[in-house]
Amino acid sequence: MSTVARTSWVVMAPHTAAGNVSRCPSLILLFLVSIALASCCRLSPTRSKEAVLRQELKTLRYEIDNYTTDKEKAPQTLQDLVDAGYLRKIPKDPFTDSAETWQVETSETVVGRQTNPGISDVHSGSKLVSCDGTPYSRW
Secondary structure (H helix, E strand, O other): HHHHHHHHHHHHHHEOOOOOOOOOOOOOOHHHHHHHHHHHHOOHHHHHHHHHHHHHHHHHHHHHHHHHHHHHHOOOOHHHHHHHHOOOOOOOOOOEOOOOEEEEEOOOEEEEEEOOOOEEEEEEOOOOOOOOOEEEHHO
């Protein structure tokens, strides 16, 4: 009998041989709850939104780098990427459902032939935490 099977039996057993209600050890309960939460997260629309967020961040970062290289200055706003034709529109953050909530990171450091500091990175504006436990705002 595997450990998982024995653990399941202990959790489901309503009474011990002495007639007392069996107590599920905290560690086993924590393990079972974490499995349940992990499967909920895996099966939920959250995973789809996370995939969309990863792609949007990748695209925004790529176009920020392209703009900075081509123009020899970093964009001052995300709208600069649209105005210069690098993006058709600013994408919506899938967790805030808004294009206005992106958190931009600016750098005062100029790199290479860049003449002005500006946006160097972008993050989600969501206050939520991902399935792996990291805040989306740190992605």
